[in-house]
Amino acid sequence: MSSARSLGPRARLRSDEFRLLRDLVNDHAGLTFDESALYVFERRLAERVAQLDLRGFDEYYKFLRFNVRGLAELEEAIDAITTKETYFFRQDYQLRAFCDEVVPRIAQAQKDSRRLTVWSAGCSSGEEAYTLAILLLEHPLLAGFDIKVIGSDLSRSSIAFARRGVYRESSFRTTPEELRRRYFEADGTGHRVVDSVRRLCHFGNLNLLDGQRAAVVGRVDAVFCRNVLIYFDVRSRRKVIDNLHQRLLPGGFLLLGHSESLINVTTAFELVHLREDLVYRKPALGAQT
Amino acid sequence: MADPTEDGASVDRPLAVALRAFDPELRRRAVAELTDVAVETVPLLMQALADEDWRVRKEAVSAVVAAPPIPELVTALIGALEPGDNVGLRNAAVDALAALGLESIRELSAAMVHLDADGRKLAVDALARTGRAEALVVLRGVLDDGDANVRMAAIEGTSAIGVACADKAIELLDGCLSRAEPVERLAALAGLNRLGAQLAWEQLEPLLGDRDLTEEVWTALGKSGDVRALAPLAESLDAAMGGRRHVVVGALGDLLWGADEALAARGRELLGRVSGEAVREVACLVASAEPLALRRAALVVLGVTGTGLGTRTLVDALLDDSLCADAEAWLNLSDPTVRDELIQRLASGDPRERAIAVEVLGRRLTTPAQDAVAAVQRALDDEDEGVRIAALAALTRIGGPASLERVAALLDPSQPSSLRPDAEAALAALAQRHPEQALEVFARGLPPAAGAVIIASCPLTATGSREGDRAYLVLLLSDQAAYHRRVALDALARLPAPGSLDAIVFALSDEELDVRQAAVRALGRLAEGAAAPVAVSRLLELAQPDAEAELCTLALAALAKVRDPRALPALRAAARAPRAAIAVAAVEALPTLADPRRLDPLVEALSHPEPEVAKAALHGLASQRDARARAHIGACLDHEAWDVRRLAADLIAQDGDPATMDLLRSKLGSETEPLVREALTRALESNEQVGGVRRTRPPPGPGPGR
Ligand SMILES: C[S@@+](CC[C@H](N)C(=O)[O-])C[C@H]1O[C@@H](n2cnc3c(N)ncnc32)[C@H](O)[C@@H]1O
Numbered sequence: 003m004s005s006a007r008s009l010g011p012r013a014r015l016r017s018d019e020f021r022l023l024r025d026l027v028n029d030h031a032g033l034t035f036d037e038s039a040l041y042v043f044e045r046r047l048a049e050r051v052a053q054l055d056l057r058g059f060d061e062y063y064k065f066l067r068f069n070v071r072g073l074a075e076l077e078e079a080i081d082a083i084t085t086k087e088t089y090f091f092r093q094d095y096q097l098r099a100f101c102d103e104v105v106p107r108i109a110q111a112q113k114d115s116r117r118l119t120v121w122s123a124g125c126s127s128g129e130e131a132y133t134l135a136i137l138l139l140e141h142p143l144l145a146g147f148d149i150k151v152i153g154s155d156l157s158r159s160s161i162a163f164a165r166r167g168v169y170r171e172s173s174f175r176t177t178p179e180e181l182r183r184r185y186f187e188a189d190g191t192g193h194r195v196v197d198s199v200r201r202l203c204h205f206g207n208l209n210l211l212d213g214q215r216a217a218v219v220g221r222v223d224a225v226f227c228r229n230v231l232i233y234f235d236v237r238s239r240r241k242v243i244d245n246l247h248q249r250l251l252p253g254g255f256l257l258l259g260h261s262e263s264l265i266n267v268t269t270a271f272e273l274v275h276l277r278e279d280l281v282y283r284k285p286a287l288g289a290q291t
Numbered sequence: 292m293a294d295p296t297e298d299g300a301s302v303d304r305p306l307a308v309a310l311r312a313f314d315p316e317l318r319r320r321a322v323a324e325l326t327d328v329a330v331e332t333v334p335l336l337m338q339a340l341a342d343e344d345w346r347v348r349k350e351a352v353s354a355v356v357a358a359p360p361i362p363e364l365v366t367a368l369i370g371a372l373e374p375g376d377n378v379g380l381r382n383a384a385v386d387a388l389a390a391l392g393l394e395s396i397r398e399l400s401a402a403m404v405h406l407d408a409d410g411r412k413l414a415v416d417a418l419a420r421t422g423r424a425e426a427l428v429v430l431r432g433v434l435d436d437g438d439a440n441v442r443m444a445a446i447e448g449t450s451a452i453g454v455a456c457a458d459k460a461i462e463l464l465d466g467c468l469s470r471a472e473p474v475e476r477l478a479a480l481a482g483l484n485r486l487g488a489q490l491a492w493e494q495l496e497p498l499l500g501d502r503d504l505t506e507e508v509w510t511a512l513g514k515s516g517d518v519r520a521l522a523p524l525a526e527s528l529d530a531a532m533g534g535r536r537h538v539v540v541g542a543l544g545d546l547l548w549g550a551d552e553a554l555a556a557r558g559r560e561l562l563g564r565v566s567g568e569a570v571r572e573v574a575c576l577v578a579s580a581e582p583l584a585l586r587r588a589a590l591v592v593l594g595v596t597g598t599g600l601g602t603r604t605l606v607d608a609l610l611d612d613s614l615c616a617d618a619e620a621w622l623n624l625s626d627p628t629v630r631d632e633l634i635q636r637l638a639s640g641d642p643r644e645r646a647i648a649v650e651v652l653g654r655r656l657t658t659p660a661q662d663a664v665a666a667v668q669r670a671l672d673d674e675d676e677g678v679r680i681a682a683l684a685a686l687t688r689i690g691g692p693a694s695l696e697r698v699a700a701l702l703d704p705s706q707p708s709s710l711r712p713d714a715e716a717a718l719a720a721l722a723q724r725h726p727e728q729a730l731e732v733f734a735r736g737l738p739p740a741a742g743a744v745i746i747a748s749c750p751l752t753a754t755g756s757r758e759g760d761r762a763y764l765v766l767l768l769s770d771q772a773a774y775h776r777r778v779a780l781d782a783l784a785r786l787p788a789p790g791s792l793d794a795i796v797f798a799l800s801d802e803e804l805d806v807r808q809a810a811v812r813a814l815g816r817l818a819e820g821a822a823a824p825v826a827v828s829r830l831l832e833l834a835q836p837d838a839e840a841e842l843c844t845l846a847l848a849a850l851a852k853v854r855d856p857r858a859l860p861a862l863r864a865a866a867r868a869p870r871a872a873i874a875v876a877a878v879e880a881l882p883t884l885a886d887p888r889r890l891d892p893l894v895e896a897l898s899h900p901e902p903e904v905a906k907a908a909l910h911g912l913a914s915q916r917d918a919r920a921r922a923h924i925g926a927c928l929d930h931e932a933w934d935v936r937r938l939a940a941d942l943i944a945q946d947g948d949p950a951t952m953d954l955l956r957s958k959l960g961s962e963t964e965p966l967v968r969e970a971l972t973r974a975l976e977s978n979e980q981v982g983g984v985r986r987t988r989p990p991p992g993p994g995p996g997r
Contacts, residue, residue, distance in 0.1 A: 158802035165771040204769050206800030214832060218799045 450482025544588020653685020
């Protein structure tokens with residue numbers, strides 16, 4: 003029966019239904035969509051409607067709200083509609099700035115504990131986290147440091163993928179050949195991150211809007227939250243940034259994507275002008291007003 | 292006897308007339324309609340008891356029993372035992388006197404002086420059938436009666452009453468064993484056996500040559516519990532035939548059933564010598580005898596003979612649900628032929644037989660026997676999963692260092708996940724027993740999960756340092772296989788190193804529920820130990836009623852086990868949660884809490900709108916064995932939900948507090964729901980049964996040294 007239904011024509015999404023779904027997604031994950039996203043919703047969610055053997059999007063909406071499995075399904079839906087595009091060594095100028103000017107400051111601050119923790123918040127399939135691990139592993143100032151990279155994402159499937167650590171060619175579009183040779187090994191149809199890098203990385207499933215759950219990350223020296231906030235409305239951005247702020251150690255750094263800024267979001271961070279980039283910093287203890 | 296109907300005004304006229312009716316059914320009905328028996332009606336009742344038709348007599352006995360106490364009636368009944376030729380009347384009088392019980396005992400005792408031998412015998416019968424201990428005193432006086440029939444009746448009567456007061460009856464019967472009359476000795480010994488008396492060897496030995504008593508002596512030897520009883524029984528096993536041999540088997544079974552090692556050893560020695568013919572017949576009894584007790588006895592005897600046939604029969608019996616417990620108890624696994632027989636069954640075509648053989652080897656082997664351990668280890672390759680699981684359970688007990696690597700290999704992710712729990716348990720036990728060898732295997736490289744299990748269970752550090760062990764596990768926490776992350780968490784929780792907290796907390800963000808749950812369990816363990824306050828804080832966050840239900844319930848259970856003042860308020864809040872799953876988890880956790888104030892939230896939970904929560908609270912209160920808790924359980928007999936009321940009744944029944952019985956009785960008057968009424972009745976009945984039959988000896992348990 004269900005197969006007969008899924009073979010039928012795709013469910014159509016009316017604009018009122020779209021708005022209901024969109025608000026639900028926004029409420030849960032902070033993501034915001036304009037009217038043009040209707041077709042993305044329809045295309046990507048029609049399959050879920052068919053799989054659940056529902057008659058249409060009105061039923062799907064009810065399922066999301068009232069079924070016991072509703073929350074899990076909402077996360078599936080969000081997984082289906084979010085942009086998860088990412089690759090290794092993305093925004094290389096920012097990474098250079100991080101290595102040349104941010105890491106030395108952190109290394110100095112942590113010279114006694116010899117620990118350094120970086121969080122890739124919204125890491126998608128993990129490329130960003132592994133990139134950071136490679137850079138930190140390579141960094142001359144960090145020899146003998148206990149390095150930890152945390153990668154987290156709302157999408158469970160992305161986290162499972164990140165743990166596997168096996169990547170296709172498209173992830174390597176901007177990876178320096180030399181690093182690729184040293185830190186990846188052939189594995190079936192893809193390339194697998196070597197153990198010395200994997201060892202530093204820890205992945206978890208977190209909603210950045212949920213400050214309490216995010217506490218499991220502990221306190222970190224730097225957060226990379228790149229190409230995540232652009233999909234959020236202002237209210238959700240504030241909430242996420244507030245949560246990130248709480249996780250940062252005093253004097254810790256926040257690095258956003260190239261089109262993202264904290265303008266109109268918060269004044270809790272100070273702006274740090276580096277040679278190649280602008281980054282944010284949580285004021286160090288005693289520096290706060 | 293004068294016609295009672297001529298006796299004038301005091302007589303019940305209609306009954307008198309009806310008793311003269313020709314149709315016995317009319318006479319019976321007239322007696323049945325007699326409602327108030329009084330002194331005046333006694334003659335008529337006696338007339339009915341003397342009726343030629345048995346149905347009328349029977350009705351009259353019922354009327355006597357229903358009548359109020361009337362001394363004249365008892366006197367008249369005893370009068371009927373005087374010489375006379377109405378047999379029907381005499382038997383009916385005995386029936387009636389027996390049914391009157393206590394009321395007739397004293398009169399019967401007094402009548403013994405003037406009754407003739409026949410009358411005394413009838414009086415003894417009546418006394419015996421009262422079934423009352425008070426009658427025993429009277430019987431004692433008649434045990435030495437001048438008339439042989441009266442003496443016999445007294446002996447038999449004593450053993451019949453003995454069911455209610457064994458000690459006293461046994462003492463009386465004991466005294467009769469030296470009687471001159473063989474039938475009296477026989478009746479006394481049969482009575483003693485029936486009452487389960489344990490006679491001393493010294494008492495039985497002189498009776499061994501008494502041909503009239505042979506079978507009862509065998510039975511008594513079986514109950515004696517004396518090692519010296521074995522020799523005559525073993526000898527008789529060879530000599531006796533047919534049904535007599537069954538008696539010997541039953542007695543030997545009785546003797547050997549709860550035997551200690553000395554008795555069992557002597558049994559092996561003596562029964563090892565019985566003829567092949569006897570052994571074969573005993574084997575036949577195991578297969579098909581009736582009743583079951585005889586089959587079990589035969590099985591025990593056969594097990595003790597230690598013959599090949601005996602061993603095979605015992606092993607076969609392992610497959611028989613009604614015999615398997617005895618069979619297992621009597622298999623002597625230190626005997627290599629027994630082990631061989633079991634090992635051979637591992638090649639059987641029936642997977643159940645293979646699994647049972649493995650299980651028994653695992654359970655019963657006390658000294659490590661290489662042949663058996665190797666055979667069990669080979670069973671890890673069995674095509675049947677049940678057999679493989681049984682083999683793992685067996686290796687948990689008996690596996691040696693050689694099993695370490697083989698069991699560890701089962702924890703490789705490529706192996707079927709269904710074996711993992713048993714393989715983990717087996718490996719943990721092996722690493723505990725053989726720590727040095729476990730470390731060697733660890734050093735040679737292992738599936739990661741096996742490494743984690745060894746780290747968690749081996750008393751030595753596997754990597755050379757505690758920090759190294761921890762690092763191994765933390766690394767495994769980032770593994771792509773959820774199974775590895777789960778095992779790593781379980782292992783981390785067992786490490787005394789408090790540095791694991793961060794890693795465990797981060798695992799709460801795992802994408803797999805299984806792993807998150809393991810993280811909560813691990814936190815629970817830390818919360819009981821070194822990192823208590825911080826771990827408790829985490830658990831408190833997870834225990835919020837709006838948290839993920841699966842984790843919340845685990846966190847609540849963990850909180851109940853910690854000694855932290857914050858636990859009680861958290862559990863209390865969760866017990867009020869509208870989500871029943873959360874509230875039930877909190878209520879179920881509360882009784883384990885050490886805090887004495889745990890009673891309050893349990894009581895509060897009785898008013899939760901969801902009956903399941905109230906029921907969980909009832910169970911919790913019942914486990915507290917506390918007067919206040921009892922009062923609240925009682926109050927729930929008025930709860931609005933019928934299933935809560937029913938549970939309250941059931942719990943009150945289990946508690947068996949006589950003080951609550953009045954309450955139950957009064958509720959029975961007002962309760963309308965049939966299922967609750969049923970429970971209330973059950974509760975009342977079960978309370979009335981307390982203080983029933985008294986046993987002189989505990990019933991025997993199977994097997995030597997049990
Ligand atoms: C475009 S990817 C960015 C990947 C990576 N940071 C980069 O710059 O290449 C955006 C990711 O944010 C995740 N995301 C969206 N909403 C989120 C939320 N509320 N909490 C956590 N992650 C979220 C999505 O699942 C997606 O994987």
